[in-house]
Structure formats: C-alpha cells, structure tokens
Amino acid sequence: MKEKKLHSKKFLKTFFQDRKQVGAVAPSWRFLVNKMCNHIDYKNAKCIVEFGPGTGVFTKELLHRIGPDCKLIVIELNDEFHELLDKKFNDDRMLLYKVSAEQLPEILKENNIQEVDAIISSLPLAVIPKEIREAILTNAQNKLKEKGLYIQYQYSLNAKKLIEKVFSELSIQFVPVNIPPAFVYKAIK
Numbered sequence: 475m476k477e478k479k480l481h482s483k484k485f486l487k488t489f490f491q492d493r494k495q496v497g498a499v500a501p502s503w504r505f506l507v508n509k510m511c512n513h514i515d516y517k518n519a520k521c522i523v524e525f526g527p528g529t530g531v532f533t534k535e536l537l538h539r540i541g542p543d544c545k546l547i548v549i550e551l552n553d554e555f556h557e558l559l560d561k562k563f564n565d566d567r568m569l570l571y572k573v574s575a576e577q578l579p580e581i582l583k584e585n586n587i588q589e590v591d592a593i594i595s596s597l598p599l600a601v602i603p604k605e606i607r608e609a610i611l612t613n614a615q616n617k618l619k620e621k622g623l624y625i626q627y628q629y630s631l632n633a634k635k636l637i638e639k640v641f642s643e644l645s646i647q648f649v650p651v652n653i654p655p656a657f658v659y660k661a662i663k
C-alpha cells in the first residue's frame with residue numbers, strides 16, 4: 475500500500491481511539507501545509523518547533539525546507555504517532571519528544587536553546603482543556619524570538635480571542651482547499 479494511503483488509515487484509526495486528542499479524521503492536505511510553511515524565513519532560522527505532527531505531513535516539508543544548521547523540535551503526545559514518526563524520520567536536525575506541547579520550555583532548556591524562530595502548530599485547541607491550551611500558547615509566546623511567528627491551523631474561528639490575548643499581532647487566512655476547510659492563524663510575538 476502506498477505511504478500516503480497507509481498514513482490516512484493510521485490517522486483514522488488513531489482518531490477513533492482518541493478523537494479528543496487527535497481532533498481530525500485525516501492528515502492535512504499539501505495545499506494547507508504549503509500555506510503554513512511559506513510564512514517562515516528558513517534562511518536565517520536556527521530553531522523551528524512543530525506541535526502535533528500526527529503522521530508527519532508538516533514535519534516532512536519542514537525538514538525539506540530548513541537549513542543544515544537549523545534544529546526542528548517535534549512534539550507529539552500520542553504514542554502511536556510518536557512511534558510512527560520515530561521510524562519514519564532519520565535526520566540529525568530533528569529532535570522528537572513524546573510530551574504535551576506546554577513542556578516546550580523544559581525541552582529548550584535540555585537542549586541549551588534560548589529562543590525559537592517559529593512554531594507551526596496543528597494542535598486541536600478547541601478540545602484541549604482551557605488551562606493546558608493557555609499554558610501552551612503562553613509558553614510558546616515566551617520562547618519565540620523578537621517578532622517570531624506562531625502559525626496554527628484550526629477548523630473554526632474559535633481560537634481568535636485566545637490567540638489575540640497572548641500575541642501582539644494576528645492575521646487569519648481562510649484555506650478552502652483542505653478537508654475540512656481550515657483557517658490559518660499567523661501570530662507575531
């Protein structure tokens with residue numbers, strides 16, 4: 475079976491096992507992946523973070539785009555997705571963690587990294603408990619460099635208030651070419 479089909483099956487299976495954590499029935503489409511990844515300045519980036527990689531559609535693209543000296547910190551809470559990512563990617567620039575995304579400060583400390591250039595997030599904020607999602611966004615904002623970017627997709631505009639509260643600037647773009655159609659939130663530290 476082709477890799478893409480296999481990953482879609484795995485995604486759906488994991489969704490039925492843990493729908494609250496996964497928050498989607500299929501991996502994001504390439505169009506959405508590109509829309510989100512296009513915002514980052516890869517030439518000058520030293521550390522990029524990915525929250526909620528699932529089967530790794532963004533991870534693959536980010537590894538393709540980052541430079542040889544840039545680190546990619548990938549944080550996935552789900553056991554099965556974590557195991558799949560560990561097997562799928564073999565790249566010294568990638569640091570994979572099986573923890574919740576609010577643990578970002580501890581991960582950076584462990585790796586002697588002071589700040590990050592950008593964060594790409596697919597986290598299903600709508601189903602994450604309030605205190606945890608607030609901690610995730612506050613810690614992310616704290617660890618971004620000056621003018622660093624937090625880029626997040628969601629299937630609704632429900633996250634607008636919270637993201638606006640934490641970040642200094644926010645713009646939202648509707649991306650219809652995805653199932654379901656998505657909103658891309660681009661926030662600046």
Ligand SMILES: C[S@@+](CC[C@H](N)C(=O)[O-])C[C@H]1O[C@@H](n2cnc3c(N)ncnc32)[C@H](O)[C@@H]1O
Nearest residue numbers: 495498501502526527528550551552574575596
């Ligand atoms: C909607 S899926 C996105 C998967 C993939 N990035 C995509 O766009 O196709 C959300 C992912 O976030 C992960 N996740 C949910 N809560 C998390 C948390 N607190 N910390 C890290 N990952 C989390 C889920 O396990 C799942 O893989």
